[in-house]
Amino acid sequence: MKMSARDHKREMSISEEDESPLSGNDLRRGPWTVEEDLLLVNYIAVHGEGRWNALARCAGLNRTGKSCRLRWLNYLRPDLRRGNITAQEQLLILELHSRWGNRWSKIAQHLPGRTDNEIKNYWRTRVQKHARQLNCDVNSQQFKDLMRYLWMPRLLERINNDNNNSSSPPSSDDAVITPPPQQQQQDDGLVVPVNNNQVLEMSCTTTETSSSSSLSTTDWMQQQQQALIVSTPAMVVSSSSCSDTWCQPPQMEYPPAHQFETTCWSSDEIVAAGVQDDMPDLWWGADVDLWYTQIMGLL
DNA sequence: AAATAAATCAACCGCCTCCTT
């Protein structure tokens, strides 16, 4: 298992702490050591996950079941997706959060390989930060409108441009993980990837099996986007290419832009208004401030 | 180069729900 410098440093500090271990039956807390990770991974590989308190004991881990579960779900399980949150994922997070609010685990179900913790952290560190910088409440209508009528369409535009401009294989930032073997149509109109374990548990409710069993996460994301965005204002996105089998776009009602005269700014409109049309690469990066400050000035 | 501030994210906590007995 690859260990980062950060992990190594942490490991060293833990080893030093072990000279004065927790007394008696006290359970370990804090950062996990490599040895603990191995114990957990090996045990789950043989016996599977679940029954976490018993698992912790049987695996010889002096941890709570909760701690083991968290470590496995958020860090050790093999289908985790590493790296930056992609533009596609950002778009999904924004859209799903606008529907469900802080239902992180529910949102995470729609982002294969991402954990609720990761999405929650992303929201708090990036999205909330920018709401603060704009001096508005993250739950305010103003901020929601900004996301819906400016950021999301622009993000979408960027994604589409990227897709059009490159027929190349996915970049390293767009790593393909173990693809979702099956998808499950839910009553909310979205399609949920189902991992191997879930298939076993939920096979009785799996109604549709997509022919795209080798779908990469990238492809899955793109199809999800199409399902999500067909009614995004000012975006010309056809859903006709979607398979009717599993890509049924939800009928989303975008709220009226009570504050904006136009519901969305096209690139031409933005340029015509004198704003540089060069949305920064990372979208939430520091240099985006100028970009959307200019935009905000137009509103 | 050092000090400080800001950002990141792994991990914990407390509450809630569900399941088993």
Next chain:
DNA sequence: AAAGGAGGCGGTTGATTTATT
């Protein structure tokens, strides 16, 4: 039906890293 345990969730903390001065 009630009690207790396990698992899941959202909120929060704090150590570490990264950026800035």
